[in-house]
Amino acid sequence: MNSGPGWLIGSWSAVVERPELVDAVLDRDDPYAGVALLALTLHHEASEVILPRVKRGLRSASAQTRANALQSLGHHARLHGTVDAECVHLLRIALRDRTLLGGCTLRGYADNAASDVGMFVPRAALPRWLRRRFAGPR
Secondary structure: OOOOOOOOHHHHHHHHHOOHHHHHHHHOOOOOHHHHHHHHHHHOOOHHHHHHHHHHHHOOOOHHHHHHHHHHHHHHHHHHOOOOHHHHHHHHHHOOOOOEEOOEEHHHHHHHHHHHHHHHOOHHHOOHHHHHHOOOOO
16 A cells, blocks of 8 residues: 555555555554544454554544544444443543644544444443443433
């Protein structure tokens, strides 16, 4: 995968077959790392492949990658109905992140992700603070 605007939409399908490509773009802090992460999240079947990479994205120095990782976390919750304790911890940190990205704060992205987690992950699997603030169905 090449970095930059030369990437085509079809080239993102490679990350589904080769998730290590997401690792590579995260390692080099590629500006499109978050997009690769979203492609993996939306099209790969295995949580054990997706969630470790989402967590790496949530720790990225790049605000754009963190925003895309938050979107990925919300999509993962919707598609798979699961998150783990470390994801919830990183989500809680992101809910306080006031970094600006395109006129919005990252905590806005985190708020959307938390809403998806609260909506699609079984309540018993969530900590009390998240169940109270982002109550989904019982």
